[in-house]
Amino acid sequence: MTDATAQAPGASSLPEDLTAERNASRVGRRFGPSGSAVVMVLYLLFLMLPIYWLLNMSLKTNNEILGAFSLWPRNATLQNYVTILTDPSWYMGYVNSLIYVLMNTAISLTVALPAAYAFSRYNFMGDKHLFFWLLTNRMAPPAVFALPFFQLYSSVGLFDTHIAVALAHALFNVPLAVWILEGFMRGVPKEIDETAYIDGYSFGRFFVKIFMPLISSGIGVAAFFCFMFSWVELLLSRTLTSVDAKPIAATMTRTGGAGGIDWGVLAAAGVLTIIPGALVVFFVRNYIAKGFALGRV
Amino acid sequence: MKTDNQKAWFLVLPVLVLVSFSAVIPLMTVVNYSVQDTFGNNVFFWAGLEWFDQMLRSERMWNALGRQLAFSSIILAIEVPLGVFVALNMPKKGVWASVCLVLMSLPLLIPWNVVGTIWQIFGRVDIGLLGYALDAIGIDYNYTQGFYAAWATVIVMDVWHWTSLVALLAYAGLQSIPDAYYQAAKIDQASRWAVFRYIELPKMLGVLMIAILLRFMDSFMIYTEPFVVTGGGPGNATTFLSIDLVKMALGQFDLGPAAAFSLMYFLVIMVISFVFYTVMTSLDKRDAK
Numbered sequence: 001m002t003d004a005t006a007q008a009p010g011a012s013s014l015p016e017d018l019t020a021e022r023n024a025s026r027v028g029r030r031f032g033p034s035g036s037a038v039v040m041v042l043y044l045l046f047l048m049l050p051i052y053w054l055l056n057m058s059l060k061t062n063n064e065i066l067g068a069f070s071l072w073p074r075n076a077t078l079q080n081y082v083t084i085l086t087d088p089s090w091y092m093g094y095v096n097s098l099i100y101v102l103m104n105t106a107i108s109l110t111v112a113l114p115a116a117y118a119f120s121r122y123n124f125m126g127d128k129h130l131f132f133w134l135l136t137n138r139m140a141p142p143a144v145f146a147l148p149f150f151q152l153y154s155s156v157g158l159f160d161t162h163i164a165v166a167l168a169h170a171l172f173n174v175p176l177a178v179w180i181l182e183g184f185m186r187g188v189p190k191e192i193d194e195t196a197y198i199d200g201y202s203f204g205r206f207f208v209k210i211f212m213p214l215i216s217s218g219i220g221v222a223a224f225f226c227f228m229f230s231w232v233e234l235l236l237s238r239t240l241t242s243v244d245a246k247p248i249a250a251t252m253t254r255t256g257g258a259g260g261i262d263w264g265v266l267a268a269a270g271v272l273t274i275i276p277g278a279l280v281v282f283f284v285r286n287y288i289a290k291g292f293a294l295g296r297v
Numbered sequence: 298m299k300t301d302n303q304k305a306w307f308l309v310l311p312v313l314v315l316v317s318f319s320a321v322i323p324l325m326t327v328v329n330y331s332v333q334d335t336f337g338n339n340v341f342f343w344a345g346l347e348w349f350d351q352m353l354r355s356e357r358m359w360n361a362l363g364r365q366l367a368f369s370s371i372i373l374a375i376e377v378p379l380g381v382f383v384a385l386n387m388p389k390k391g392v393w394a395s396v397c398l399v400l401m402s403l404p405l406l407i408p409w410n411v412v413g414t415i416w417q418i419f420g421r422v423d424i425g426l427l428g429y430a431l432d433a434i435g436i437d438y439n440y441t442q443g444f445y446a447a448w449a450t451v452i453v454m455d456v457w458h459w460t461s462l463v464a465l466l467a468y469a470g471l472q473s474i475p476d477a478y479y480q481a482a483k484i485d486q487a488s489r490w491a492v493f494r495y496i497e498l499p500k501m502l503g504v505l506m507i508a509i510l511l512r513f514m515d516s517f518m519i520y521t522e523p524f525v526v527t528g529g530g531p532g533n534a535t536t537f538l539s540i541d542l543v544k545m546a547l548g549q550f551d552l553g554p555a556a557a558f559s560l561m562y563f564l565v566i567m568v569i570s571f572v573f574y575t576v577m578t579s580l581d582k583r584d585a586k
Contacts (some may be wrong), residue, residue: 035386036385036386036387036388039382039383039386040383040386040387040388040397043383043386044397044400044401046457047400047401047403047404047457047461048400049419049426050415050416050419050427050457051403051404051415053415053418053419053425053426054414054415054418054419057418057424065424066423066424069424069429071426107315110311111311111312111315112312114308114309114311115308115309115311115312117308118305118306118308118309119309121299121300121302121305122299122300122301122302122305123299123300123301123302124301124302124303124304124305124306125303125306127305130309130313131574132570132571132574134312134316135570135573135574136566136567136570137316137319137320139514139518139566139569139570139573140320140563140566141517141518141520141538141539141542141562141563141566142518142520142539143518143520143538143539143540143542143543143546143559143562144327144542144559144562144563145320145323145324146543146546146547147326147327147546147547147552147555148322148323148324148326148327149319149323150547151326152322152323152326167315167318167319168319170315170316170319171316171319171320174312174315174316175316178312228405228406231406231408232406232407232408232409233408233409234408234409234410234521235520235521235539235543239547248408249408249409249410249411252410252411252414253410253525263418263424266414266418267414267418270407270411270414270415273407273408273411274403274406274407274411277403277406277407278403278406281399281402281403281406282399285395285398285399285402286398288398288402288405288465289465289466289468289469289504290469292462292465292466292507292508292511293466293469293504293507293508294507294577
């Protein structure tokens with residue numbers, strides 16, 4: 001029995017009854033059977049309450065928001081959403097954001113894939129230094145780069161274009177993508193590469209036909225993280241745009257009108273920015289931790 | 298094992314070119330500004346290390362740095378234990394595990410200014426649930442005017458926003474523990490604490506280290522969320538490094554001091570990144586054994 005325990009790497013080799021007993025006792029030893037559930041419910045409540053409040057506000061008229069305090073909308077209205085979806089100065093914000101986010105994701109992945117492969121497979125002169133230098137860019141405060149970016153992109157005539165924001169976000173997304181992809185690629189045995197070369201595959205064909213399908217989950221996760229960090233960033237995207245490529249996040253900062261801030265529309269705009277993330281998170285839920293750990297879980 | 302191949306440089310060349318364009322050129326602009334002075338009209342003259350000297354003596358920068366360090370320490374002290382605690386209580390598998398993962402990831406995916414907006418709406422005394430409730434039970438809470446209220450709001454907001462990251466990473470670490478370990482602990486009659494201390498914590502350490510360093514780094518660069526909620530106020534109470542820097546560079550156009558400030562800020566980040574990198578590579582080596 002002790003032997004089996006010492007060498008068993010997984011639970012599959014353990015007797016069924018012992019595993020069951022172990023689970024029961026572990027739960028019991030904690031906070032009682034429902035202790036964990038209580039903790040989780042409280043924590044999720046803490047997370048969801050502010051989001052619920054935003055949703056609540058978005059379904060109210062401004063008069064109702066400022067008039068009577070209520071926990072749920074008395075006369076639920078979609079007027080705020082209609083305002084946003086019919087006014088180009090609002091909905092173009094979403095379009096602009098999506099354009100530069102998608103451009104950034106495409107650029108980041110295209111350059112990161114070969115680089116990550118090089119880092120995961122080869123030693124070459126200066127590889128460690130290069131890797132560290134990439135890391136420092138992921139950690140660089142955007143505030144440091146705001147002004148120089150503004151001047152750089154103005155001087156090359158790219159100010160207020162989508163590509164400017166996409167390139168600026170590449171500063172932190174490319175290193176991130178390289179790190180995540182490298183983490184996934186090192187999990188693929190090198191014998192696969194060698195076998196493919198023996199079979200007469202060229203590098204390009206091997207990479208696209210064999211290697212990329214093998215790390216497709218890694219590519220998905222890297223794409224998700226590029227999408228996400230580009231989507232949530234405001235400082236650089238606001239600094240680099242004025243009208244034509246203005247992101248939704250920047251549009252939201254100008255809801256203050258003559259009659260004070262239009263809280264209802266602001267809340268509705270906020271709710272709409274949560275939706276893209278909420279949609280994609282479902283597909284990568286099991287890989288999120290791996291992505292945040294830069295491929296190292 | 299890896300093989301030596303200098304041709305691998307061709308594979309990293311695109312990354313090198315792209316990141317150089319986004320990083321090196323702008324950084325050189327900053328270096329340029331940091332050693333020059335101007336009276337306008339784009340006429341610059343050499344100022345040497347004057348700006349660095351001035352910034353190092355400036356109380357404003359030291360105060361911002363102090364506030365920044367206080368903020369980062371407080372949120373780490375709350376988020377790391379809380380995140381681990383939440384991870385220990387998460388369902389191990391099944392539908393509920395997925396539900397928890399998705400709901401917990403949600404705050405991470407909200408644009409940072411919207412996070413600010415959410416807490417603004419949530420915390421206001423007149424329209425916010427939190428502000429209204431605190432006001433109703435007689436607590437004097439106004440995050441735009443009270444020093445403590447502003448700090449509490451910014452900290453709770455960050456805990457709300459990022460604790461899930463620590464929890465997710467710790468959870469991933471826990472998932473990698475084979476059942477056999479618990480089995481052995483059971484045979485040895487180990488207490489719950491001993492199981493945590495000698496089995497779960499060591500297994501989580503790697504990912505937890507990443508979580509701590511990421512949280513430290515990101516909280517050190519925080520800009521948008523406090524900017525939206527408090528605007529750095531009341532007074533300068535929540536003016537952290539990035540907020541102060543943007544105020545200086547884009548608000549007042551004090552390019553020289555702002556550039557010197559940027560470089561020193563970046564230097565601090567570089568040092569921390571180096572620690573981070575060293576820890577990560579040593580962890581990778583340990584895993585490879």
